[in-house]
Amino acid sequence: MDMANGTSLIEEIVSLCKRRGFVFQSSEIYGGINGFFDYGPLGVELRRNIKDAWWEDMVRRRDDMVGLDSGIIMNPKVWHASGHVDGFSDPMVDCRESKMRYRADQLFAGDVRVDGQSLGWVCLLESVCMQDDAEKKAESMKRKASRQGTLEAIELRPFDELSSEEQSLVPSPATGTVGSLTEPRDFNMMFETNVGALRDASSVAYLRPETAQGIFANFKNIVDTGRVKVPFGIAQIGKAFRNEITPRNFIFRSREFEQMEIEYFIPPDEDAWPKYHREWIDTRMSWFSSIGLTKDFLGEEVHPSEKLAHYAKACTDITFKFPFGEHELEGIAARGNFDLTQHQQHSGKNLEFFDETRKEKYLPHVIEPSLGVDRTFLAVICSAYQIDEIEGEKRTVLRFHPRVAPIKVGVFPLVKNKPELVDRARKLYQRLQRKWNVIFDQTGAIGRRYRRIDEVGVPFGVTVDFETIEGDGSITVRDRDSTEQQRLSEDELVSFLDKQINP
RNA sequence: GCGGGCAUAGUUUAGUGGUAAAACCCCAGCCUUCCAAGCUGGUGUCCUCGGUUCGAUCCCGAGUGCCCGCACCA
Structure with a gap:
């Protein structure tokens, strides 16, 4: 996709989202707030349809899945056990001159001393040969200073373990200038709050x-009460919060978002996880196609083993080609039994599963397909958005799959000033309204009303005309994508719509 | 967090140191027998707060938000 075009394409989509009530910036009347969004009348329907489709397909139509809705706030010990408190609060150091940013624990510095006197500090990025490099630098510093004497051994320490006086003596590894590095700053992504009055x-x-830890924390509850047998999965949809340093790309990376996560528990045998991992990638990939994501925009990206977290066995992303680039939609990770092990240790509760057929206890391993509602929402819109031409006129159309379309049907009297048409159309509207989200529109010319529903992705327009009230009672159904019409009786219409909307 | 750009109606944009404009959209009415017809009317604290000025939407400063690049993204 060409980027010059891509930039304006996402802008068009953002603008359409606002104009038609899909997405608004949060707190807009107060100047907004970075990284938060609100979903308007159409947006909330689309989100709900995406979540319902996922829940229906991943939970209700499967024998091996159960659902859960755990709270947003949990005992903080959960986040110590999961590693989120300690492991992911990396202090960062910026170089003011070169604008480079470093993780403080990957930056090593040491004092260069000759006969007890300091010549200044050296600073290096963490590497296997950093001790050698440091000594070479020290030699050259000694030469430049024209000093005699013996170089002392350099003790390299991580930048974040130095005192602030020591830190201020360390030169930037990029420019060599002392004083260019900032103090380490905390970038923990978790939002903190306080529970109770104090x-x-x-x-x-x-x-x-993430919602996943709520699943692990409830693992024992569900095993004890849910009549589940490995392999089985627990699914959850819910809000999650990350204090992203730089939210970007519209709703793609925001600070408050919603996840649809599965923890699928499998036997701990080493040959088990590759099979289940592959199955889940395939299952999820075909699900994306089924709700209307453009196949050519979907991809798989396997994380190289050296970039995996130490506990992860494998991770494959399902990616989507957004107008601003190809990015992760869903991560499908094989996490071993890391999480249950951690929670077992930290809670002191036995979380082992007793396998009846094998007559043994074990901590199951897990496959974690983890998806963002908001990213899916954006991918659905990007897949659906199109500008085409009808009889020389441009039209903007959202080709939503009928299953996720916010509004399923528009019901119209052919013209407004004939009460019989309007009454009949309104009756049909009320009948359809009991089953689906439908709209009634009698304003302006019929063509205008068709275009208007095209732009918000309504898949079907039905029109009550003179043949309906004077002839056989049939109505016309107009297809959004082909713009072709067919005449159906009301009963035929209902079963036609049912087939299209609920596959 | 850093650097650069931007901020005017719901949307896209024009414009000005002296009380702001167009197109489209939207709402109401008239008209209308199948793909954005027409007519009438309606909807605006020029992002916020300071400063300069007789007077600021415009100039200056700060803040906020958006876009691009760097860095970050468990």
């Missing part, structure tokens, strides 16, 4: 950065 260290709690 605000102190003991009241700190976190807004969950």
Whole structure:
């Protein structure tokens, strides 16, 4: 996709989303707030349809899945066990001159001393040969200073373990200038809050950065009460919060978002996970196609083993070619039994599963397909958005799959000033309204009303005309994508719509 | 967090140191027998707060938001 075009394409989509009530910037009348969005009348329907489709296909239509809705705030110990509190609060250091950014624990510095006197500090990025490099640098510093004497051994320490006086002596690894590095700054992505009336260290709690830990924390409850047998999965849809440094790309990366996550528990045998991992990738990929994502925009990206977290066995992303680039839609990770092991240790509760057929206890391993509602929402719109031409006129159309379309049917009297048409159309509207989200529109010319529903992705327009009230009672159904019409009786219409909308 | 650009109606944009404009959209009415027809009317704190000025939407500063690049993204 060419980028010059891509930029304006996403702008067009953002503008359409606002104009037609899909997505608004949060708190817009107060100047907005970076990284938060609100979903308008059409947006909320689309979101709901996406979530319903996922829940229907991943939970209700499967024998091996159960659902869960855990709270956003949990005991903070959960996030210590999961590693989110300690592991992911990387302090970062910026170089003011070169604008480079470093993780403080990957930046090593040491004092260069000759006969007890400091010549200044050296600073290097973490590497296997950094000790050698440091000594070479020290030699050259000694030569430049024309100093005699013996170089002392250099003790390299991570930047974040130095005192702030020491930090201020460290030169930038990029430019060599002393004083160019900032103090380490915390970039923990979890939002903190306080539980209870008192605000102190003991009241700190976190807004969950993922829904997955709620599943692990409830694993024992579900095993004890849910009549489940490995392999089985627990699914959850819910809000999650990450204090992203730079939210970007519209709703693609925001600070408050909604996840649809599955933890699928499998036997711990080493040959088990590759099979289940592959199955889930295929299942999820075909699900994306089924709700109307453009196949050519979907891709798979396997994480190289050296970039995996230490506990992960594999991770494959399902990616989507957004107008601003190809990015992750869903991550499907084989996480071993890392999470259950952690929670078992930290909680002191036995979380082992007793396998009846094998007559043994074990901590199941897990496959984690984890998807963002908001990213799916954007991918659905990007797949659906099209500008085409009808009889020389441009039209903007959202070709939503009928299953996710916010509004399923538009019902129209052919003209407004004939009460019989209007009454009959209104009756039909009321009948359809009991089953689907439909709209009634009698304003302006019929063509205008068709175009208007095209732009919000309504798949079907039905029109009550003179043949309906004077002839055989049939109505016309107009297809959004082909713009072709067919005449059906009301009963035929209802079963036609049912087939199209609920596959 | 850093650097650059931008901020005018619901949307896209024009414009000005002296009380702001177009197109489209939207709402109401008239008209209309199948793909954005026409007519009439309606809808605006020029992002916020300071400063300069007799007077600021315009100039200056700060903030906020958006876009692009860097960095970050468990």
